[in-house]
Amino acid sequence: xxxxxxxxxxxxxxxxxxxxxxxxxxxxxxxxxxxxxxxxxxxxxxxxxxxxxxxxxxxxxxxxxxxxxxxxxxxxxxxxxxxxxxxxxxxxxxxxxxxxxxxxxxxxxxxxxxxxxxxxxxxxxxxxxxxxxxxxxxxxxxxxxxxxxxxxxxxxxxxxxxxxxxxxxxxxxxxxxxxxxxxxxxxxxxxxxxxxxxxxxxxxxxxxxxxxxxxxxxxxxxxxxxxxxxxxxxxxxxxxx
Amino acid sequence: xxxxxxxxxxxxxxxxxxxxxxxxxxxxxxxxxxxxxxxxxxxxxxxxxxxxxxxxxxxxxxxxxxxxxxxxxxxxxxxxxxxxxxxxxxxxxxxxxxxxxxxxxxxxxxxxxxxxxxxxxxxxxxxxxxxxxxxxxxxxxxxxxxxxxxxxxxxxxxxxxxxxxxxxxxxxxxxxxxxxxxxxxxxxxxxxxxxxxxxxxxxxxxxxxxxxxxxxxxxxxxxxxxxxxxxxxxxxxxxxxxxxxxxxxxxxxxxxxxxxxxxxxxxxxxxxxxxxxxxxxxxxxxxxxxxxxxxxxxxxxxxxxxxxxxxxxxxxxxxxxxxxxxxxxxxxxxxxxxxxxxxxxxxxxxxxxxxxxxxxxxxxxxxxxxxxxxxxxxxxxxxxxxxxxxxxxxxxxxxxxxxxxxxxxxxxxxxxxxxxxxxxxxxxxxxxxxxxxxxxxxxxxxxxxxxxxxxxxxxxxxxxxxxxxxxxxxxxxxxxxxxxxxxxxxxxxxxxxxxxxxxxxxxx
Numbered sequence: 007x008x009x010x011x012x013x014x015x016x017x018x019x020x021x022x023x024x025x026x027x028x029x030x031x032x033x034x035x036x037x038x039x040x041x042x043x044x045x046x047x048x049x050x051x052x053x054x055x056x057x058x059x060x061x062x063x064x065x066x067x068x069x070x071x072x073x074x075x076x077x078x079x080x081x082x083x084x085x086x087x088x089x090x091x092x093x094x095x096x097x098x099x100x101x102x103x104x105x106x107x108x109x110x111x112x113x114x115x116x117x118x119x120x121x122x123x124x125x126x127x128x129x130x131x132x133x134x135x136x137x138x139x140x141x142x143x144x145x146x147x148x149x150x151x152x153x154x155x156x157x158x159x160x161x162x163x164x165x166x167x168x169x170x171x172x173x174x175x176x177x178x179x180x181x182x183x184x185x186x187x188x189x190x191x192x193x194x195x196x197x198x199x200x201x202x203x204x205x206x207x208x209x210x211x212x213x214x215x216x217x218x219x220x221x222x223x224x225x226x227x228x229x230x231x232x233x234x235x236x237x238x239x240x241x242x243x244x245x246x247x
Numbered sequence: 248x249x250x251x252x253x254x255x256x257x258x259x260x261x262x263x264x265x266x267x268x269x270x271x272x273x274x275x276x277x278x279x280x281x282x283x284x285x286x287x288x289x290x291x292x293x294x295x296x297x298x299x300x301x302x303x304x305x306x307x308x309x310x311x312x313x314x315x316x317x318x319x320x321x322x323x324x325x326x327x328x329x330x331x332x333x334x335x336x337x338x339x340x341x342x343x344x345x346x347x348x349x350x351x352x353x354x355x356x357x358x359x360x361x362x363x364x365x366x367x368x369x370x371x372x373x374x375x376x377x378x379x380x381x382x383x384x385x386x387x388x389x390x391x392x393x394x395x396x397x398x399x400x401x402x403x404x405x406x407x408x409x410x411x412x413x414x415x416x417x418x419x420x421x422x423x424x425x426x427x428x429x430x431x432x433x434x435x436x437x438x439x440x441x442x443x444x445x446x447x448x449x450x451x452x453x454x455x456x457x458x459x460x461x462x463x464x465x466x467x468x469x470x471x472x473x474x475x476x477x478x479x480x481x482x483x484x485x486x487x488x489x490x491x492x493x494x495x496x497x498x499x500x501x502x503x504x505x506x507x508x509x510x511x512x513x514x515x516x517x518x519x520x521x522x523x524x525x526x527x528x529x530x531x532x533x534x535x536x537x538x539x540x541x542x543x544x545x546x547x548x549x550x551x552x553x554x555x556x557x558x559x560x561x562x563x564x565x566x567x568x569x570x571x572x573x574x575x576x577x578x579x580x581x582x583x584x585x586x587x588x589x590x591x592x593x594x595x596x597x598x599x600x601x602x603x604x605x606x607x608x609x610x611x612x613x614x615x616x617x618x619x620x621x622x623x624x625x626x627x628x629x630x631x632x633x634x635x636x637x638x639x640x641x642x643x644x645x646x647x648x649x650x651x652x653x654x655x656x657x658x659x660x661x662x663x664x665x666x667x668x669x670x671x672x673x674x675x676x677x678x679x680x681x682x683x684x685x686x687x688x689x690x691x692x693x694x695x696x697x698x699x700x701x702x703x704x705x706x707x708x709x710x711x712x713x714x715x716x717x718x719x720x721x722x723x724x725x726x727x728x729x730x731x732x733x734x735x736x737x738x739x740x741x742x743x744x745x746x747x748x749x750x751x752x753x754x755x
Contacts, residue, residue, distance in 0.1 A: 032545055038552035045559050102541050106604065124548040124584055127555050195606070207616040208647065211606050240607045240638055 025067060026134065027051045029059040029085065030074045030100070035123075039072075042127030048134070056080030060088055070134050073117070074100045075108060083115040090116035094175040096137035098130070106212070113216035118177040119203060120213075136204030137177065151186050153234050154247045156225055158186055167225055177202065178221050181214075185235065185245035194242040218243055299484075303477035304470060311469020315462035323458050327451050331416075331444075338376070338442045339414060339427055345370045346429040346438035349380055353434040363388045375443030382436040399426060399439070407437050416444070423448050483511045487518055497599060499526040533598025540591040547580075547587060554580050589716040593698070596723045603642040603727055610634050610676060613643060614669045617650035626654060626664045633671045639752050645724040646750075649732075650678060652717040653746050657682035661744055675730070675751040683743045687734045695734060696722040725750070 026048050030036040033054065040050045051066060053059035056077045063071065071089060075082035086097055099112035099120040112120050119133050151158040157166040160183050165172045174182065180202045185193060199209035202217075218237075222229040236244055297305065352366050367378045367388060379396060381387040387396045396404070398419045406413040407428035414427050423444040430437050486503055493501040502522060503515045554576045561573045595601045611630045618628050650667065657664035661682025668679040687695055698719040725732045730750035737743045 032549075034549045035545060035552070038549040038556070041556045042552040045556050102544050105600075106602075123544040124551045124587075127552050196612075207612070208620065208644075211643070212604075 022047055023049065024069045024134075024138065025049045025051060026070045026072060027053060027059065027062060027066075027068045028072045029053045029056070029077065029082070030072075031055065031076070031078050032074075039127060039130075043131065046127065046131045048131070056082070056085045059085050063089055063093075068095055070137065071095055071097045072100060072130070073097060074102075075112060076102060083111055086112065086115040086117055090175075094173070096134070096176060098133060098137070100125070109210070109212060110216060113213065114220070116175070116220075118175065120210075132204065139204070151189075153186070153189065153245060155227070156234055158182065160186075165225065167227075172224050174221070174224060178217060178224070181217055182221060182225065182235075182245075185243065189245050189247070192238045192241050192244045198242070214243070300474075300477040300481055303480065304473035307473025307476065308466060308470040311472075312462070312466040315465035315469075319458035319462040323451075323455055326454060330447055330451060334442075334444065334447050335414065335425060338425055338440070342427040342429060342438070342440040342442075345378060345440060346431060349378075349438050350431045350434055350436075353382070353431070353436055358382065360386065360388050375445060377441045379439040379441070380436060381439065382434075396439070399428070403428060407439075483508075483514065487514065490518065490522070494522055494525065499529060499599070530598065533594055533600070536590065536594030536597060540587055540594060543587050547584060551580050551584065586716070589720055592720055593716065593723070596727075601723070601727055604644065605640045606643055607638045608641045608643050608646070609636060609638050610669060611636065613641075613646055614650060614667060614678065617647040618654065618667055620647065621651040621654040622658050623654055623664055627666050629666060629668045631670045634669060634676065637671075639676075641728065641750070642724075645727065649721050649724050649748060650680070652721050653680040653748075656680075656717050656721075656746070657684070657744075660684055665743065671754075672749065674754075675749055678748045678750075679745055681737055681743055681745045683741070686736060686742060686744045692734050696732065721746075721748070 026043060028036060028039055028043070028050055030039065030052075031054055036052055036054065040052060043050050051062055051068070053062050056079045059071075059073070059077075060080075062068075073082045073085055077085065080088075082099060086099065089095065089097065096119075097117045099109075099115075099117040100123060101108045101112065101120060102123050109120055118137055121130060121133065149159060149161055151160070155168045158164075163179060165174055165179065165182065181198065184198060184201050195211040195214045196207055196209070198214050199205040199211070203209060203213060205213075218235055219229075222232050222235055225234055226232045234245055234247070236246055238244055348370065349363075349366065352363070357363060357366060363380055363382075367380060370378055377389075379387055379389050381396060389395060398417070400415070400417065403413055403415050403417075403426070407430050410430045410432050412427075412429045414425065417424055417426055419441070425442040425444055427440045427442070428437060429439075483503075483506065490501050490503050499522070502519045506512065506515055554573075557573050558577050561570055564570050564573070592601075611634055614630065615628055618624060618626055654664045654667070657680055661684030663682060665681050665683050668677075668681075670677045670679070696718050698716060722732055725748055728750050730748060732746065732748045734744050734746050737745045
């Protein structure tokens with residue numbers, strides 16, 4: 007929940023010069039969150055509506071997007087999908103209700119993580135840092151990994167299926183590389199939440215499930231009958247040829 | 248208005264069906280003790296207090312019995328009269344012929360008893376009939392010795408002696424007989440004939456047996472019909488009962504099927520109307536609580552983010568009271584957030600919207616992690632080796648909350664938790680949290696799981712830490728898992744309470 011032990015390091019590395027686009031229609035919340043995030047060292051751009059958010063995203067380079075689901079014009083899901091069409095920038099959804107429907111819909115729209123109001127800005131910072139963390143190339147071992155028709159180049163951030171480049175978000179890529187670090191080994195949801203999202207034991211397993219589903223639509227020939235990213239009932243997921 | 252009527256009707260039904268029996272049972276031992284006559288009176292009052300179905304059945308049975316008895320009785324009386332009359336008419340006709348014949352014999356000079364007896368015997372009398380001839384001044388000539396003239400009642404004989412033909416039913420040696428006396432004045436004699444009614448009697452007897460049997464069958468059929476009719480009549484009421492029970496049990500969308508019967512249409516319509524109103528109202532209440540909690544989240548978000556900004560500048564504040572004010576804000580915003588979360592959780596339970604998010608959970612890991620996350624991370628954890636690495640399907644978040652809430656509760660009211668235990672039991676797992684507080688008195692052990700029940704001795708629990716939702720949420724989470732939670736004394740005899748959660752697991 008709280009920043010991991012290298013928090014002070016990553017704070018100086020990540021936060022300075024990192025631009026967060028905060029999309030929230032409630033002005034007071036927007037201001038308070040901006041103040042708190044700036045306290046942590048981030049640079050914060052603001053948008054009060056979906057339209058404004060998309061316009062700002064076009065204009066200025068953005069490293070992380072924070073989207074409230076309840077927006078007056080275009081809802082948060084739609085903003086999320088619109089951004090995803092052109093960018094793999096990390097997106098954090100903010101919901102006022104933590105029911106499964108909203109959470110899963112947000113993740114399926116392309117969000118990388120979610121938070122429920124009222125969250126502590128310190129926790130948001132920890133989530134953002136985890137999303138921005140680069141893939142640790144030493145985890146993957148060899149520079150080229152092959153799983154049948156699937157080819158992964160961790161150092162370059164490239165994934166090919168049947169010779170074609172596959173476009174993954176940063177989080178999807180991290181998840182795939184984590185699974186590929188030990189082919190055939192079963193990874194529990196808890197373990198993946200820790201490695202990919204930086205959560206402790208209390209992360210939400212739905213994050214893993216929805217991301218695996220998204221990953222399959224991109225790396226599997228037939229996502230309904232996955233050959234590479236396989237569910238091991240009762241235990242977790244594994245990657246195989 | 249109609250809805251209220253429907254409530255009243257079903258209410259009185261349930262009270263008569265369920266309320267009376269325990270009352271009667273309770274009254275008996277009390278009456279036996281001090282007031283025997285009172286008990287008897289009460290019992291007499293209760294015995295005829297039958298259920299509606301029993302009353303309908305009884306009414307049908309009694310009507311059938313009454314009708315069939317009346318019919319059978321009338322049939323028997325009429326038939327008996329007609330059978331006897333026919334028999335008498337035939338016998339009388341024959342007797343006259345026989346008397347004429349004997350008169351002819353007597354006037355023809357046959358008067359020796361032996362000859363007369365021979366003539367009598369030659370007479371055409373029916374089966375079981377005997378004749379007797381009394382010539383005045385002589386011993387009567389008798390076909391059968393046992394039927395003497397003495398068997399005839401005196402008034403009858405006087406009548407015949409006075410030249411009046413007479414007929415009478417008498418009993419000789421217990422046998423029913425018809426006796427016909429015909430005076431023969433021209434030959435100074437009287438002719439008597441005894442006709443046995445044995446056969447008629449047995450015919451009538453078998454008739455009465457048949458009639459009795461028919462009446463019995465009719466009565467039984469009436470009872471069966473009554474039972475069937477009462478069941479059929481009461482089925483809509485039984486349906487109402489089942490539906491009301493379902494609604495009481497939380498299935499608020501239960502409705503009665505529409506029926507065409509104009510008599511029952513009102514009841515069904517009113518019941519369904521009432522049920523929809525109730526459902527709507529409960530939904531509205533649940534939505535209200537949930538809306539309020541969601542509305543609270545927005546300002547809470549602003550407040551908590553602002554407090555974080557203030558807190559990070561706390562040490563730069565020159566004013567000591569400003570610093571303590573920030574400390575107070577920081578301390579209470581957490582409690583406030585938890586309260587809103589708990590209220591939201593409760594509103595989900597109330598709206599019936601709470602669902603288990605099942606996933607595979609390693610129990611030993613879950614307990615260790617939950618303790619590490621709670622307010623007292625150093626509580627010793629005693630894990631059952633039999634559960635090492637065991638995975639079950641459960642709602643991880645809820646179980647973690649259960650354990651954390653029990654530990655929080657121990658910390659607030661029990662002087663801190665002394666141990667957490669995970670055990671495998673035959674049909675599930677048991678999680679226990681023990682503390683070193685004063686324990687929970689037996690009278691409060693159920694109440695303690697109620698909302699905002701701060702439990703034993705309000706003064707002792709008047710501390711500002713708790714809001715009293717923790718244990719009630721424990722109970723809700725556990726019951727969603729179909730488990731049980733209770734509090735007991737510590738088994739080692741030490742002072743303190745032991746909260747036990749049992750969750751069912753089907754061990755393969």
